[in-house]
Amino acid sequence: MISPARRKAAAFLLLSLASAAGAVAWRPHRRLADSHPRVDLETLFPRQFGDWRVDERVPVQLVSPDTKALLDKIYNQTLARTYVNGRGERIMLSVAYGGDQSDATRAHLPEVCYPAQGFQILSSRKATLELGSRSLRVRRLVSQQGARVEPITYWIMVGERVALSGTDQKLAQLSYSTRGVIPDGMLVRVSSIDSDAAHAFGLQQQFVGDLDKAIAADRRPLVLGRASG
Template sequence: MTRSIPDTERPNLERRRLLVGLGFLGAAGIAAARMPSEKIDYLGKKKLEDIIPKQIGSWKFETASGLVIPPEDQLSNALYSQLLTRVYSNEKGAPIMLLVAQSGSQTGVLQIHRPEVCYPAGGFSLSPVTSLNIDVGGRTLTTNNLQAVGDQRVEQIVYWTRIGNHLPPSWAQQRWAVARDNLAGKIPDAILVRVSTIDNDRGAANAILANFTRDLLQSMAPNDRKILVGPA
């Protein structure tokens, strides 16, 4: 049975409904005011193919194949605005593999893949991730360093991610960087840079990867360099 509302209670009920409605309206207004609108996009209309040199120190571009890349599904297709893969070689040692993935806007819904996702999907087992600091001329770049072991090869990996003006080392910090910028009204772009080589000797390989990373950044124009590592 439906209880009828006495006339004496109707004014209070209407006031409660009004207050609830105003509360929802206020919350919607705050949410709209906080919607991110300022874009951080250092790449803009440029192409990764054009800003990454094909000659990096003593290394020369050889091919675009042979790298471990994210699975080609609908999610990974939506993640990246641009994806560049290259293999460089010189006369001194094993080839260097470079992957640069760019996403034009990070709103927290999509996150760029990290090697911790890509390599296990390709059948590799991974070592714990450690930090590797690289002197890149006037600043220290803190990168992530790990080893991937597969059936056919052992790959040593150095990588970092840039989210807007941040270089978050971990997955959690990457997500927090996106959330912090979104709350500040900003939509950050995102870059993942991965440099790797096939070598069982992790120490020797890391020294080579550090040299390649240093040469990569120094060979780029200053305005293009911040696409990979943000402003100095």
């Protein structure tokens, strides 16, 4: 006859095994990146659109070796370009894409990488850009290093959802994981060297609006999120 203590131990073991099996079955296993055409940042972001074109005279933006090593660990692809318009105004575009934006790979925020390169963050606030196809939630920073003032607009994509905060990212990941999906992720940053932050943010909004029109319609959700309505 089985003693009560052994019966309780056996029941506990069975529950533990069932929980472990359930966790494995619940774990996301389908990659969202496999459900759409392969992402190639070089072609996804046009070299010329609207009044903007890549300024070939400006060298590729460089980051510190530590920052580059972290980006290479988190993301599959990175892109850095400087665009210029007909008035000679310049916008720096930096994009990082990862096919697996799960708990193991978190977006590398400008609030972290800029101070790591000697910048001070003077201000940070959320904003909404009204684009032709959608409203885009972004974060705006003003950074400074010596006499260089660099206003920044950026947003983070988890799958096809904009996620500006760590909590937003967790919620987006959870939403996908309940469907058994591992989302991909993208960080898009535009910035310019300008001591007039209001002017810089206006120019950056114009740039993003022109970019919205230039990106293929079926690829916009990946870069800008799904349009509401």
